[in-house]
Amino acid sequence: MPNTATLNRKSAERAARQELILQGALTVFKEKGLEGAKIDEIARVSGFGKATLYYYFTSKEEIFSALLLHGWLSLWRELEEIAVGGDSPRATFISMLKKIAELVNTDRPLYEFLFQAPQSYTREENERSEWKAYQNRLYKVLMELIEQGIQLGEFPQMEPRLIMKAMGGLFHGLVFLGKDRDTITENEIEEMLGNLLG
Amino acid sequence: MPNTATLNRKSAERAARQELILQGALTVFKEKGLEGAKIDEIARVSGFGKATLYYYFTSKEEIFSALLLHGWLSLWRELEEIAVGGDSPRATFISMLKKIAELVNTDRPLYEFLFQAPQSYTREENERSEWKAYQNRLYKVLMELIEQGIQLGEFPQMEPRLIMKAMGGLFHGLVFLGKDRDTITENEIEEMLGNLLG
């Protein structure tokens, strides 16, 4: 006959431990990649025995996915609101980029991983994994904003995917290039985009 | 007492077989990545026995490196001439991009691999591998052109690395997005850059 309060605490502790494992995993995955990361090392870094990891996760793959899902989901949650805000496409687009930059500052390692891993590790299996759905959703929203913005003359008259690519590279650079800068990018983003979006 | 003519033929055949192996390796590496690619599969795809691969290469790693070196080296060779042509930075920059687009059309799979692999597989070991040197050299030349171009007001007044990043994304998109287009990009490049470089 289990005690409810105790049960809650236990489940909280369980979640906290999962979080610790994910934190360690992030470190190792970032440095070594999915294949290069060894379970033993993740265990060592996160301070648990190897078998304990399997008490909280069913496989290395699941740890990896949980990490990405966690990241993309929370990112999506934050951006969703902005996306439906009803501003002009260009304004919305810029707001979203700003928000992303802001979030990046709250957990740099995580987002560096999020924006690096996808290309590298998008092989068949992952293709249909849950996190990929949120990544795609975000991608799609941004693409639609660009398309609408082009219609309205708010963006250059180019193939939308190209603008997307260019923005991607640019934004990635802006947010991740500076090693020291931790307070990024309010007007910087504006300025940069203004420069390139004409 | 070996026969000279025969020796030449042999070495040519040897090179040809290495080429075949690399071709097969490219297919598999592109699809599966460095870790995901199994030697057995490369052997099967390129039509040799597994052990034969080791008769021509000393390791999987070497096959991978040979592939990248081959690509980056030939790319560099072609671009070097243009780089020292003495045109204005912006004109030189554009010429180089044009040239790259042209080369991509001669061996799309190879260049898709070249431009995809680097980020994914730049972990310690590869860091100092030979191909990386050529990749860096090319990167450096392009960066310098951008820097000089900014001085002359031929590029937007932005952090050079950002322009580089944006150009990278943009160019990558332009060259690799269109599935069908095999004759790319002469004036297209001009137009696209004009659009974004102001």
Add this chain to the structure above:
DNA sequence: CTAATATTCGACCCGTAGTTCGAATAATCG
């Protein structure tokens, strides 16, 4: 043709690393 050399290859070897086991310890309940 025969000897020597070059090439090919599947079967095997063996280290690595993901996963599981079983025992030991800690926490909770009645």
Add this chain to the structure above:
DNA sequence: CGATTATTCGAACTACGGGTCGAATATTAG
């Protein structure tokens, strides 16, 4: 306090895959 359940963990298991071996075949030399 036992008894039951939750948690931890290193040792052991096992599959996989890079790399090697030795025999077989083809090629060249003389």
